[in-house]
Amino acid sequence: MIRVLLADDQTLVRGALAAMLGLEADIEVVAEVGTGDDVLPAARRTKPDVALLDVQMPGKDGIVAAAELRAEMPSCQVVMCTTFGRPGYLSRALAAGAAGFVVKDAPPEQLVDAVRRVNAGLRVVDPSLAAESLATGQSPLTMREREVLAESSDGGTISDIAKSLHLSEGTVRNHLSAAIGKTGARTRAEAARLAEERGWL
Known part of the structure:
Protein backbone atom coordinates (compact mmCIF):
# COMPACT_ATOMS: atom_id res chain seq x y z
CA MET A 1 0.00 0.00 0.00
CA ILE A 2 1.11 3.55 -0.76
CA ARG A 3 0.50 5.61 2.39
CA VAL A 4 -0.56 9.19 1.54
CA LEU A 5 -0.76 12.38 3.61
CA LEU A 6 -3.06 15.10 2.24
CA ALA A 7 -2.64 18.79 3.08
CA ASP A 8 -5.16 21.32 1.74
CA ASP A 9 -6.83 24.20 3.58
CA GLN A 10 -10.13 23.69 1.73
CA THR A 11 -12.05 20.96 3.54
CA LEU A 12 -14.18 20.12 0.52
CA VAL A 13 -11.16 19.73 -1.78
CA ARG A 14 -9.27 17.69 0.82
CA GLY A 15 -12.28 15.41 1.30
CA ALA A 16 -12.74 14.95 -2.45
CA LEU A 17 -9.04 14.08 -2.92
CA ALA A 18 -9.18 11.61 -0.02
CA ALA A 19 -12.31 9.95 -1.42
CA MET A 20 -10.81 9.72 -4.91
CA LEU A 21 -7.52 8.24 -3.70
CA GLY A 22 -9.39 5.91 -1.35
CA LEU A 23 -10.99 4.21 -4.36
CA GLU A 24 -7.58 2.90 -5.44
CA ALA A 25 -6.71 -0.59 -4.18
CA ASP A 26 -3.02 0.26 -3.68
CA ILE A 27 -3.41 3.68 -1.98
CA GLU A 28 -4.37 4.49 1.62
CA VAL A 29 -4.88 8.05 2.89
CA VAL A 30 -3.33 7.98 6.39
CA ALA A 31 -3.60 11.68 7.31
CA GLU A 32 -5.50 14.81 6.28
CA VAL A 33 -4.45 18.29 7.48
CA GLY A 34 -5.53 21.83 6.68
CA THR A 35 -2.40 23.92 7.32
CA GLY A 36 1.28 23.81 6.45
CA ASP A 37 2.12 23.84 10.16
CA ASP A 38 0.34 20.50 10.63
CA VAL A 39 2.20 18.63 7.86
CA LEU A 40 5.33 17.57 9.75
CA PRO A 41 3.58 16.54 13.00
CA ALA A 42 1.07 14.45 11.02
CA ALA A 43 3.87 12.89 8.97
CA ARG A 44 5.77 11.97 12.13
CA ARG A 45 2.67 10.19 13.46
CA THR A 46 1.63 8.37 10.29
CA LYS A 47 4.88 7.78 8.31
CA PRO A 48 3.47 8.43 4.80
CA ASP A 49 5.20 7.33 1.60
CA VAL A 50 3.83 10.30 -0.34
CA ALA A 51 2.65 13.73 0.81
CA LEU A 52 0.23 15.60 -1.44
CA LEU A 53 0.55 19.28 -0.47
CA ASP A 54 -1.33 22.39 -1.55
CA VAL A 55 0.92 25.40 -2.18
CA GLN A 56 -1.15 28.14 -0.54
CA MET A 57 -2.20 27.26 3.00
CA PRO A 58 -2.45 29.11 6.32
CA GLY A 59 0.72 29.19 8.41
CA LYS A 60 3.64 27.75 6.49
CA ASP A 61 2.91 27.40 2.79
CA GLY A 62 3.16 24.00 1.13
CA ILE A 63 6.63 24.70 -0.29
CA VAL A 64 8.10 25.46 3.15
CA ALA A 65 6.31 22.40 4.54
CA ALA A 66 7.73 20.29 1.69
CA ALA A 67 11.29 21.40 2.48
CA GLU A 68 10.85 20.57 6.18
CA LEU A 69 9.31 17.20 5.39
CA ARG A 70 12.06 16.25 2.95
CA ALA A 71 14.75 17.30 5.45
CA GLU A 72 13.33 15.20 8.28
CA MET A 73 11.78 12.31 6.32
CA PRO A 74 13.65 11.95 3.02
CA SER A 75 11.87 8.67 2.24
CA CYS A 76 8.56 10.56 1.94
CA GLN A 77 8.07 11.84 -1.61
CA VAL A 78 6.23 15.14 -2.08
CA VAL A 79 3.74 16.09 -4.79
CA MET A 80 2.59 19.70 -4.89
CA CYS A 81 -1.04 19.97 -5.95
CA THR A 82 -2.33 23.48 -6.53
CA THR A 83 -4.98 25.61 -8.17
CA PHE A 84 -2.29 28.15 -9.01
CA GLY A 85 -0.06 26.72 -11.74
CA ARG A 86 2.55 29.48 -11.52
CA PRO A 87 6.03 28.87 -12.94
CA GLY A 88 7.74 30.39 -9.90
CA TYR A 89 5.93 27.91 -7.64
CA LEU A 90 7.24 25.03 -9.74
CA SER A 91 10.89 26.06 -9.50
CA ARG A 92 10.60 26.80 -5.76
CA ALA A 93 8.84 23.46 -5.13
CA LEU A 94 11.50 21.50 -7.01
CA ALA A 95 14.23 23.37 -5.10
CA ALA A 96 12.45 22.37 -1.86
CA GLY A 97 12.68 18.71 -2.85
CA ALA A 98 9.24 18.05 -4.34
CA ALA A 99 9.19 15.15 -6.80
CA GLY A 100 5.93 16.13 -8.44
CA PHE A 101 3.83 19.17 -9.31
CA VAL A 102 0.25 18.87 -10.58
CA VAL A 103 -2.62 21.32 -10.90
CA LYS A 104 -6.00 20.60 -9.32
CA ASP A 105 -7.92 20.81 -12.59
CA ALA A 106 -5.92 17.86 -13.98
CA PRO A 107 -7.93 14.68 -14.63
CA PRO A 108 -8.21 12.49 -11.50
CA GLU A 109 -6.28 9.63 -13.09
CA GLN A 110 -3.35 12.00 -13.65
CA LEU A 111 -3.18 12.74 -9.92
CA VAL A 112 -3.39 9.05 -9.00
CA ASP A 113 -0.67 8.30 -11.56
CA ALA A 114 1.51 11.07 -10.06
CA VAL A 115 1.24 9.50 -6.59
CA ARG A 116 2.25 6.09 -7.94
CA ARG A 117 5.10 7.44 -10.03
CA VAL A 118 6.73 9.57 -7.33
CA ASN A 119 6.40 6.64 -4.94
CA ALA A 120 8.37 4.61 -7.50
CA GLY A 121 11.13 7.25 -7.47
CA LEU A 122 10.13 9.15 -10.62
CA ARG A 123 9.53 12.87 -11.11
CA VAL A 124 6.16 14.14 -12.36
CA VAL A 125 5.51 17.69 -13.55
CA ASP A 126 2.43 19.10 -15.28
CA PRO A 127 3.64 19.43 -18.93
CA SER A 128 2.05 22.82 -19.70
CA LEU A 129 3.44 24.30 -16.49
CA ALA A 130 6.90 22.90 -17.25
CA ALA A 131 6.81 24.57 -20.68
CA GLU A 132 5.65 27.90 -19.20
CA SER A 133 8.33 27.69 -16.52
CA LEU A 134 11.05 27.25 -19.13
CA ALA A 135 9.71 30.23 -21.07
CA THR A 136 9.47 32.46 -17.97
CA GLY A 137 12.80 31.47 -16.43
CA GLN A 138 13.94 31.54 -12.80
CA SER A 139 12.91 34.19 -10.31
CA PRO A 140 15.40 37.09 -10.44
CA LEU A 141 14.62 38.04 -6.82
CA THR A 142 17.00 37.28 -3.97
Missing part, protein backbone atom coordinates in the same frame (compact mmCIF):
# COMPACT_ATOMS: atom_id res chain seq x y z
CA MET A 143 15.60 35.70 -0.81
CA ARG A 144 15.80 39.04 1.03
CA GLU A 145 14.06 40.88 -1.84
CA ARG A 146 11.27 38.30 -1.68
CA GLU A 147 10.91 38.79 2.08
CA VAL A 148 10.79 42.58 1.78
CA LEU A 149 8.25 42.44 -1.08
CA ALA A 150 6.08 39.96 0.79
CA GLU A 151 6.10 42.22 3.87
CA SER A 152 5.28 45.26 1.76
CA SER A 153 2.26 43.57 0.17
CA ASP A 154 0.39 44.13 3.45
CA GLY A 155 0.69 47.88 2.86
CA GLY A 156 3.06 48.57 5.75
CA THR A 157 5.39 51.57 5.78
CA ILE A 158 9.14 51.31 5.20
CA SER A 159 9.54 51.66 8.97
CA ASP A 160 7.07 48.80 9.62
CA ILE A 161 8.88 46.51 7.18
CA ALA A 162 12.28 47.40 8.67
CA LYS A 163 11.09 46.60 12.20
CA SER A 164 9.42 43.36 11.16
CA LEU A 165 12.50 42.06 9.32
CA HIS A 166 15.09 43.62 11.68
CA LEU A 167 16.65 45.69 8.89
CA SER A 168 17.51 49.35 8.55
CA GLU A 169 15.08 51.53 6.58
CA GLY A 170 17.81 52.21 4.02
CA THR A 171 18.33 48.49 3.45
CA VAL A 172 14.58 47.99 2.99
CA ARG A 173 14.49 50.81 0.42
CA ASN A 174 17.44 49.27 -1.46
CA HIS A 175 15.78 45.82 -1.59
CA LEU A 176 12.46 47.31 -2.69
CA SER A 177 14.17 49.37 -5.37
CA ALA A 178 15.98 46.27 -6.69
CA ALA A 179 12.76 44.22 -6.65
CA ILE A 180 10.83 46.95 -8.47
CA GLY A 181 13.55 47.08 -11.14
CA LYS A 182 13.68 43.29 -11.56
CA THR A 183 9.90 42.92 -11.91
CA GLY A 184 9.59 45.88 -14.29
CA ALA A 185 7.05 47.49 -11.97
CA ARG A 186 6.49 51.18 -11.22
CA THR A 187 5.60 50.83 -7.53
CA ARG A 188 6.30 48.38 -4.73
CA ALA A 189 2.60 47.38 -4.69
CA GLU A 190 2.78 46.53 -8.39
CA ALA A 191 6.09 44.69 -7.87
CA ALA A 192 4.52 42.60 -5.09
CA ARG A 193 1.49 41.82 -7.28
CA LEU A 194 3.62 40.81 -10.28
CA ALA A 195 5.92 38.67 -8.14
CA GLU A 196 2.89 36.96 -6.57
CA GLU A 197 1.32 36.29 -10.00
CA ARG A 198 4.56 34.71 -11.21
CA GLY A 199 4.87 32.55 -8.11
CA TRP A 200 8.06 34.24 -6.92
CA LEU A 201 6.72 35.05 -3.43
Whole structure:
Protein backbone atom coordinates (compact mmCIF):
# COMPACT_ATOMS: atom_id res chain seq x y z
CA MET A 1 0.00 0.00 0.00
CA ILE A 2 1.11 3.55 -0.76
CA ARG A 3 0.50 5.61 2.39
CA VAL A 4 -0.56 9.19 1.54
CA LEU A 5 -0.76 12.38 3.61
CA LEU A 6 -3.06 15.10 2.24
CA ALA A 7 -2.64 18.79 3.08
CA ASP A 8 -5.16 21.32 1.74
CA ASP A 9 -6.83 24.20 3.58
CA GLN A 10 -10.13 23.69 1.73
CA THR A 11 -12.05 20.96 3.54
CA LEU A 12 -14.18 20.12 0.52
CA VAL A 13 -11.16 19.73 -1.78
CA ARG A 14 -9.27 17.69 0.82
CA GLY A 15 -12.28 15.41 1.30
CA ALA A 16 -12.74 14.95 -2.45
CA LEU A 17 -9.04 14.08 -2.92
CA ALA A 18 -9.18 11.61 -0.02
CA ALA A 19 -12.31 9.95 -1.42
CA MET A 20 -10.81 9.72 -4.91
CA LEU A 21 -7.52 8.24 -3.70
CA GLY A 22 -9.39 5.91 -1.35
CA LEU A 23 -10.99 4.21 -4.36
CA GLU A 24 -7.58 2.90 -5.44
CA ALA A 25 -6.71 -0.59 -4.18
CA ASP A 26 -3.02 0.26 -3.68
CA ILE A 27 -3.41 3.68 -1.98
CA GLU A 28 -4.37 4.49 1.62
CA VAL A 29 -4.88 8.05 2.89
CA VAL A 30 -3.33 7.98 6.39
CA ALA A 31 -3.60 11.68 7.31
CA GLU A 32 -5.50 14.81 6.28
CA VAL A 33 -4.45 18.29 7.48
CA GLY A 34 -5.53 21.83 6.68
CA THR A 35 -2.40 23.92 7.32
CA GLY A 36 1.28 23.81 6.45
CA ASP A 37 2.12 23.84 10.16
CA ASP A 38 0.34 20.50 10.63
CA VAL A 39 2.20 18.63 7.86
CA LEU A 40 5.33 17.57 9.75
CA PRO A 41 3.58 16.54 13.00
CA ALA A 42 1.07 14.45 11.02
CA ALA A 43 3.87 12.89 8.97
CA ARG A 44 5.77 11.97 12.13
CA ARG A 45 2.67 10.19 13.46
CA THR A 46 1.63 8.37 10.29
CA LYS A 47 4.88 7.78 8.31
CA PRO A 48 3.47 8.43 4.80
CA ASP A 49 5.20 7.33 1.60
CA VAL A 50 3.83 10.30 -0.34
CA ALA A 51 2.65 13.73 0.81
CA LEU A 52 0.23 15.60 -1.44
CA LEU A 53 0.55 19.28 -0.47
CA ASP A 54 -1.33 22.39 -1.55
CA VAL A 55 0.92 25.40 -2.18
CA GLN A 56 -1.15 28.14 -0.54
CA MET A 57 -2.20 27.26 3.00
CA PRO A 58 -2.45 29.11 6.32
CA GLY A 59 0.72 29.19 8.41
CA LYS A 60 3.64 27.75 6.49
CA ASP A 61 2.91 27.40 2.79
CA GLY A 62 3.16 24.00 1.13
CA ILE A 63 6.63 24.70 -0.29
CA VAL A 64 8.10 25.46 3.15
CA ALA A 65 6.31 22.40 4.54
CA ALA A 66 7.73 20.29 1.69
CA ALA A 67 11.29 21.40 2.48
CA GLU A 68 10.85 20.57 6.18
CA LEU A 69 9.31 17.20 5.39
CA ARG A 70 12.06 16.25 2.95
CA ALA A 71 14.75 17.30 5.45
CA GLU A 72 13.33 15.20 8.28
CA MET A 73 11.78 12.31 6.32
CA PRO A 74 13.65 11.95 3.02
CA SER A 75 11.87 8.67 2.24
CA CYS A 76 8.56 10.56 1.94
CA GLN A 77 8.07 11.84 -1.61
CA VAL A 78 6.23 15.14 -2.08
CA VAL A 79 3.74 16.09 -4.79
CA MET A 80 2.59 19.70 -4.89
CA CYS A 81 -1.04 19.97 -5.95
CA THR A 82 -2.33 23.48 -6.53
CA THR A 83 -4.98 25.61 -8.17
CA PHE A 84 -2.29 28.15 -9.01
CA GLY A 85 -0.06 26.72 -11.74
CA ARG A 86 2.55 29.48 -11.52
CA PRO A 87 6.03 28.87 -12.94
CA GLY A 88 7.74 30.39 -9.90
CA TYR A 89 5.93 27.91 -7.64
CA LEU A 90 7.24 25.03 -9.74
CA SER A 91 10.89 26.06 -9.50
CA ARG A 92 10.60 26.80 -5.76
CA ALA A 93 8.84 23.46 -5.13
CA LEU A 94 11.50 21.50 -7.01
CA ALA A 95 14.23 23.37 -5.10
CA ALA A 96 12.45 22.37 -1.86
CA GLY A 97 12.68 18.71 -2.85
CA ALA A 98 9.24 18.05 -4.34
CA ALA A 99 9.19 15.15 -6.80
CA GLY A 100 5.93 16.13 -8.44
CA PHE A 101 3.83 19.17 -9.31
CA VAL A 102 0.25 18.87 -10.58
CA VAL A 103 -2.62 21.32 -10.90
CA LYS A 104 -6.00 20.60 -9.32
CA ASP A 105 -7.92 20.81 -12.59
CA ALA A 106 -5.92 17.86 -13.98
CA PRO A 107 -7.93 14.68 -14.63
CA PRO A 108 -8.21 12.49 -11.50
CA GLU A 109 -6.28 9.63 -13.09
CA GLN A 110 -3.35 12.00 -13.65
CA LEU A 111 -3.18 12.74 -9.92
CA VAL A 112 -3.39 9.05 -9.00
CA ASP A 113 -0.67 8.30 -11.56
CA ALA A 114 1.51 11.07 -10.06
CA VAL A 115 1.24 9.50 -6.59
CA ARG A 116 2.25 6.09 -7.94
CA ARG A 117 5.10 7.44 -10.03
CA VAL A 118 6.73 9.57 -7.33
CA ASN A 119 6.40 6.64 -4.94
CA ALA A 120 8.37 4.61 -7.50
CA GLY A 121 11.13 7.25 -7.47
CA LEU A 122 10.13 9.15 -10.62
CA ARG A 123 9.53 12.87 -11.11
CA VAL A 124 6.16 14.14 -12.36
CA VAL A 125 5.51 17.69 -13.55
CA ASP A 126 2.43 19.10 -15.28
CA PRO A 127 3.64 19.43 -18.93
CA SER A 128 2.05 22.82 -19.70
CA LEU A 129 3.44 24.30 -16.49
CA ALA A 130 6.90 22.90 -17.25
CA ALA A 131 6.81 24.57 -20.68
CA GLU A 132 5.65 27.90 -19.20
CA SER A 133 8.33 27.69 -16.52
CA LEU A 134 11.05 27.25 -19.13
CA ALA A 135 9.71 30.23 -21.07
CA THR A 136 9.47 32.46 -17.97
CA GLY A 137 12.80 31.47 -16.43
CA GLN A 138 13.94 31.54 -12.80
CA SER A 139 12.91 34.19 -10.31
CA PRO A 140 15.40 37.09 -10.44
CA LEU A 141 14.62 38.04 -6.82
CA THR A 142 17.00 37.28 -3.97
CA MET A 143 15.60 35.70 -0.81
CA ARG A 144 15.80 39.04 1.03
CA GLU A 145 14.06 40.88 -1.84
CA ARG A 146 11.27 38.30 -1.68
CA GLU A 147 10.91 38.79 2.08
CA VAL A 148 10.79 42.58 1.78
CA LEU A 149 8.25 42.44 -1.08
CA ALA A 150 6.08 39.96 0.79
CA GLU A 151 6.10 42.22 3.87
CA SER A 152 5.28 45.26 1.76
CA SER A 153 2.26 43.57 0.17
CA ASP A 154 0.39 44.13 3.45
CA GLY A 155 0.69 47.88 2.86
CA GLY A 156 3.06 48.57 5.75
CA THR A 157 5.39 51.57 5.78
CA ILE A 158 9.14 51.31 5.20
CA SER A 159 9.54 51.66 8.97
CA ASP A 160 7.07 48.80 9.62
CA ILE A 161 8.88 46.51 7.18
CA ALA A 162 12.28 47.40 8.67
CA LYS A 163 11.09 46.60 12.20
CA SER A 164 9.42 43.36 11.16
CA LEU A 165 12.50 42.06 9.32
CA HIS A 166 15.09 43.62 11.68
CA LEU A 167 16.65 45.69 8.89
CA SER A 168 17.51 49.35 8.55
CA GLU A 169 15.08 51.53 6.58
CA GLY A 170 17.81 52.21 4.02
CA THR A 171 18.33 48.49 3.45
CA VAL A 172 14.58 47.99 2.99
CA ARG A 173 14.49 50.81 0.42
CA ASN A 174 17.44 49.27 -1.46
CA HIS A 175 15.78 45.82 -1.59
CA LEU A 176 12.46 47.31 -2.69
CA SER A 177 14.17 49.37 -5.37
CA ALA A 178 15.98 46.27 -6.69
CA ALA A 179 12.76 44.22 -6.65
CA ILE A 180 10.83 46.95 -8.47
CA GLY A 181 13.55 47.08 -11.14
CA LYS A 182 13.68 43.29 -11.56
CA THR A 183 9.90 42.92 -11.91
CA GLY A 184 9.59 45.88 -14.29
CA ALA A 185 7.05 47.49 -11.97
CA ARG A 186 6.49 51.18 -11.22
CA THR A 187 5.60 50.83 -7.53
CA ARG A 188 6.30 48.38 -4.73
CA ALA A 189 2.60 47.38 -4.69
CA GLU A 190 2.78 46.53 -8.39
CA ALA A 191 6.09 44.69 -7.87
CA ALA A 192 4.52 42.60 -5.09
CA ARG A 193 1.49 41.82 -7.28
CA LEU A 194 3.62 40.81 -10.28
CA ALA A 195 5.92 38.67 -8.14
CA GLU A 196 2.89 36.96 -6.57
CA GLU A 197 1.32 36.29 -10.00
CA ARG A 198 4.56 34.71 -11.21
CA GLY A 199 4.87 32.55 -8.11
CA TRP A 200 8.06 34.24 -6.92
CA LEU A 201 6.72 35.05 -3.43
